[in-house]
Amino acid sequence: MTRRVVGLLIVLVLAWGGLALAIANGLTPLLGLDLQGGTAVVLTAPVGTPTEVLEDAIAVMNLRIEGIGAVQEPEIAISGENTVVVQLPGVEDEARAIEAVGSTGLLSFRPVLVSVPGSIGPLAGTNTPGIDNETGLTIEDDIHGEAWLLDQGVAFDSVVILVGPAQLEGSHVAGANTLPPNPNDPGWAVSLDLTGEGGVRFAQMTAEAAGFPGNDPRRQIAIVLDGEIITAPSVNQGVSPATGITGGTALITVGGGEEGQREANDLAVVLRYGSLPIAFEISAVNKVSGTLGKDSLQAGILAGAIGLALVTIVLLIVYRSLGLVAIVGLTVFGSLLITVFALAGEWFGLTLTLAGITGIIVAIGITADSYIVYFERVKEKVRQGYPVEEATEEGFRLAYRTILTADTVSFLAALLLLMLAVGAVKGFALSLLIATILDVLIAPAYTRTTALILSDTRLGAGGAFSIEGASR
Amino acid sequence: MTAWSRLNRGETTIDFVGLRKRWFIISAVAIVIALASLGIRGLNLGIEFVGGLTMQSPNPANAQLEDIRDDMTEVGIEDVTIQFLNDGESVLVTTPVVEDTTAAAAADALADVTGSDRSEVSIQAVGPSFGALVLQRALIALAVFLGAVVLFISWRLEFKMAIAGLAALGHDLLITVGVYSLTGFTVTPATVVAVLTILGYSLYDTVVVFDKVEELIETEEEMNITEIVNRAMNQVLARSLNTSLTSLLPVGSILFVGSFILGAPTLREFALALFVGIAAGTYSSIFVASPILAVWKEKEPFWIDRRDKVGRRGKSKKR
Numbered sequence: 001m002t003r004r005v006v007g008l009l010i011v012l013v014l015a016w017g018g019l020a021l022a023i024a025n026g027l028t029p030l031l032g033l034d035l036q037g038g039t040a041v042v043l044t045a046p047v048g049t050p051t052e053v054l055e056d057a058i059a060v061m062n063l064r065i066e067g068i069g070a071v072q073e074p075e076i077a078i079s080g081e082n083t084v085v086v087q088l089p090g091v092e093d094e095a096r097a098i099e100a101v102g103s104t105g106l107l108s109f110r111p112v113l114v115s116v117p118g119s120i121g122p123l124a125g126t127n128t129p130g131i132d133n134e135t136g137l138t139i140e141d142d143i144h145g146e147a148w149l150l151d152q153g154v155a156f157d158s159v160v161i162l163v164g165p166a167q168l169e170g171s172h173v174a175g176a177n178t179l180p181p182n183p184n185d186p187g188w189a190v191s192l193d194l195t196g197e198g199g200v201r202f203a204q205m206t207a208e209a210a211g212f213p214g215n216d217p218r219r220q221i222a223i224v225l226d227g228e229i230i231t232a233p234s235v236n237q238g239v240s241p242a243t244g245i246t247g248g249t250a251l252i253t254v255g256g257g258e259e260g261q262r263e264a265n266d267l268a269v270v271l272r273y274g275s276l277p278i279a280f281e282i283s284a285v286n287k288v289s290g291t292l293g294k295d296s297l298q299a300g301i302l303a304g305a306i307g308l309a310l311v312t313i314v315l316l317i318v319y320r321s322l323g324l325v326a327i328v329g330l331t332v333f334g335s336l337l338i339t340v341f342a343l344a345g346e347w348f349g350l351t352l353t354l355a356g357i358t359g360i361i362v363a364i365g366i367t368a369d370s371y372i373v374y375f376e377r378v379k380e381k382v383r384q385g386y387p388v389e390e391a392t393e394e395g396f397r398l399a400y401r402t403i404l405t406a407d408t409v410s411f412l413a414a415l416l417l418l419m420l421a422v423g424a425v426k427g428f429a430l431s432l433l434i435a436t437i438l439d440v441l442i443a444p445a446y447t448r449t450t451a452l453i454l455s456d457t458r459l460g461a462g463g464a465f466s467i468e469g470a471s472r
Numbered sequence: 473m474t475a476w477s478r479l480n481r482g483e484t485t486i487d488f489v490g491l492r493k494r495w496f497i498i499s500a501v502a503i504v505i506a507l508a509s510l511g512i513r514g515l516n517l518g519i520e521f522v523g524g525l526t527m528q529s530p531n532p533a534n535a536q537l538e539d540i541r542d543d544m545t546e547v548g549i550e551d552v553t554i555q556f557l558n559d560g561e562s563v564l565v566t567t568p569v570v571e572d573t574t575a576a577a578a579a580d581a582l583a584d585v586t587g588s589d590r591s592e593v594s595i596q597a598v599g600p601s602f603g604a605l606v607l608q609r610a611l612i613a614l615a616v617f618l619g620a621v622v623l624f625i626s627w628r629l630e631f632k633m634a635i636a637g638l639a640a641l642g643h644d645l646l647i648t649v650g651v652y653s654l655t656g657f658t659v660t661p662a663t664v665v666a667v668l669t670i671l672g673y674s675l676y677d678t679v680v681v682f683d684k685v686e687e688l689i690e691t692e693e694e695m696n697i698t699e700i701v702n703r704a705m706n707q708v709l710a711r712s713l714n715t716s717l718t719s720l721l722p723v724g725s726i727l728f729v730g731s732f733i734l735g736a737p738t739l740r741e742f743a744l745a746l747f748v749g750i751a752a753g754t755y756s757s758i759f760v761a762s763p764i765l766a767v768w769k770e771k772e773p774f775w776i777d778r779r780d781k782v783g784r785r786g787k788s789k790k791r
Contacts, residue, residue: 037555055599062606078599079526085598288564289556303729307722314717318480354662354742361726361746365719366676369711372718373680376482376711383481402683405628406676412620413672420613425606428665432672472477 004453011332011446019335022342029338030345032353032427033075033089037289039097043280045082054078057276061086064273065101066426071349073427084280087288089351094285106279107170107270108143108224111205112232114162115217121148121160136160141227143169149222151229161229163222167205172198174248176271178264181256188264192250192271199248207244209235223271226279230270231263292354304361311368319375320470321459325450326371332446333367333438340434356427363435366410370439374399374447375470382471388460392451392467396444403443411436482707489698492763499643499760506650513653518551518660523599524568527579531556531563533587540565543585547577551658566598610664614671621675629679629686636765637678640756644674648749655744662742670749673719677712678757684708685765696779701766705758716754723747 022028030036045054058076065074065086075087091097116122121136131148132139138147143166152158175193194202205221212218214237222232233252239245254263308330315323337360344350377399381391410432417429454460454467461468478484488495537554540563544552553566563586567578575595583590618638625634648670652659684704692700727743769775 040557075601077523077601080596080598286557287559289560291553291555299729300726303726304722306729307725310721310725311718314714314721318714361722364722365673365715365750368718369676369680369715372711372714376708376714379480380482380707398687402680405683406679408624408628409621409675409679410672412624413617413668413675416617416620417610417613417668420616421606421609425610425613425665425668428668432669 004449008446008449008453011442011449015332015335018339022339027339027342027346029341029352030090030350031290032073032351032356033087033288033290034292034354035290035352036090037287037291038087038089039091039094040284040286040288041086041088041097041101041282042079042284042286043084043086043101044283045084045278045280047082049082049278051078053278054082054084057278057280058084060273060276061101064269073351073353083283089353090345090349092287097285098282101282106143106226106276107173108166109168109172109202109205110143110163110166110222110224111209112161112217112220112222113146113164115220116160117157118160119150119152119158123148138227141224143224147227149224149227149229151222151232161217161220161222161232163224163229166224168194168198168201170276171195172201173271174198176268178261178268179251180261185253186256187253188256188260189251189253190264190268190271192252194248194250196248199246202248202250203244203246205244206235206239206250207241210239210244211241223267225270231267300357308364315368315371318470319371320465320467321454322371322375322378322451322467322470324459325447325454326368326375328450329371329442329446330364330367333364333435333442336438336442337363337431337434340438341431344430350430351427352431353427356431360431360435363432363439366407366435367439367442370399370403370407370443371447373402374443374451378451378467379471382468388467389452389455392448392455392460396448396451400443404440407436407440479713480710482710484706484709485702486706486709487702488705488758489701489763489766492767495759495763499756502650503643503646506646506653509650509653513656515649515653516656516658518658518663519553519566519568519598520601520661521659522569523597524566525570525575525595526598527565527567527582527593527595528557529563529565529582529586529593530588531560531586533585534560535563535585535587539585540582543581544578547581548574549578606661607664610668614668617671625679625682629682632765632768633678633682633685633761636761636768637675637682639764640678640753640761641671641674643756643760644670644749644752647752648745651744651748657741657744660741663745666742666745666749669746670753673750674753674756677715677753678761681705681708681712681757681762682765685762694782696782697769697772697775698766701762705762709758712754712758716751719750720747723750 045057055078058078061076061084062074065071065088071088071091073089075089077085079085086101088097088101119135121131123131124136125133127133130139131137135150136148137150137160141147141149146162146164148160148162150158151161172195173192174195177191179189179191181187181189209219209221219234220232221235223230231252231254235245252267254260254267312323312327315326317323319326341350341352341356345352374396377395378391381395382388386394414429414433414436417425418433421429451467459466463469475484537556540554541552544565544567549567549570551568555564555566556562557564563582565578565582567575570578579593579595580590583593622631622634622638625631625637645667648667652663657663681704684707685701688695688700688704689697692703695703723743723746727740727747770779
């Protein structure tokens, strides 16, 4: 008995205390575009860009913004002839919005011609046209020409590199994945898959690079996104200058540790989604308010509160003291869910939209059902003549089997939607996923414990409000 | 004993399987109406799917969201999205595709309510934001999910239960989509999500019900399959009713309080899908999936054998 009470107290402290701690630290769930608004970035493509190209660009942007992971559920639409409006939920400052929409331009693979240590190019102070006189870097990079670009290496000091015309573009990349370190190689790596034509070009390019001796910078291949060198790996010593890297695949090794992992992830995202078919210019950045008016939100909250109050009444009438267990349990569930959402908003930019709230409502329904499945079992056992305490124990064993099976189905749905879907569907999937996990954990940790504690008191066997009373 | 307490004790004796023709006719009629409405009326797709117009205007009069929405309703535009830019400095109104005259009237109204000049209101066409990509990704996820569910239910329970569950799921989705078509409510991304929700809920509910059938198959050695399914349904009836009550109360409350009393169409649109879907989900587990399962399993040699052994007692009258 004492052990059960201690167990229950631990669960309650964790759930309620966790929420209180989160709120005290200013962590609340980030609200989505429809509820709270965010920032809208207007991007302009060159006049005369065909609509299909803009549509392709939107598809890539959608994947890339979510792939980078700072902002979820952006809303992107073509507006007018050649502009695209990207709305970013939860983003308040302009700099972060531009960063998220990010390097919206072109990805290219280019040969390295010259490499100079430091952050200032050799042409600084020479008044060369097209070159910034102070930094010596090319002002407007054209991927079909040469350019002086800065490589801000993570592990090394920065270097200024003269790159040649692009030999491969983003459209030649078929895929890219992050690979963890293995016993032979302590660093993180990114595997790169190229299309048929990309593979041929890549072999040519790497064959040329492999012709240069050991430490020559010309062994490097610069991967450039919007005039910025993302990374410039060297071709390995083992590669033959006669064939280059063949087979249409390559491995780019980066550093080890957490730093290396992040670098590898960013690189994979850039390689995978970096192939926008067109370069955009940012023409306006605006703060936008929520699309769902305050009145709608208030109506929703009021309606939700009334709904929950009705559920409370029904649970108390039908299940008496066990209904009380369910009601307290729903607050435990709610506290944990809000805390998880607050943390996910802080860490991954996850926002709570109307769709996410829908997921939560369903989750509450499923959680309430777990209680009902259990309580029905308990009643059944009591009617079969089991003593109340044994009925609560035995009923749980039977009910938990059902709860696990049913929750697995919901879990599968949520997980697959989260992994495969984009946009509004994601927020819903995440709330459902978290909710099913919480449900499976709360049942043994909280529900069973509390019901067993009750069964030993007058709320177990006794008056009309007891477990026995509910079973009659 | 009253009907309520019999229900509460799982001691009702409703012949779910024997009366299957009745349930199947009810469902068939509902599905035919849904399909007919989809064919004739189609669906009212929102701006997010088909695009529309955006009007941007400065807002010197500091017009509020409710005022602008009322004015748009007056010129005959029902579904608008209203956003304020840079803390209310200007207003962005997104409307569905409308007639040129309506658009002009809306622009006049917007200039009027915001206290700005008509020439300051800019109108542009806007494309869909819930584009092909989002939909395509959602459909892929759906297909993979259904495959996984069939495998999981086949492994945990049995293959025939998986298929009966999917039949119930199709039933629920058709009815929900049909209700959208009939009411003409706008289909928004939130609706799509609500429909996905129904999918999860419908299967979840069927699994809970079939788990009981599976349990009785293991324990009852003196019953044929029809009796087992009937007994299982009568035993889970209290749970199913109580669960639908607790799930439908919050959703129903959002639907009725939120939309009809306080007037918030956005809420109405997704609450409707949820309400109909959850109700259909509970109904179909008992009245669609279970009779299908019983009829299908009756044909297995094992159950024919069992039926011959225990006799046909308890078997319903043919109707």
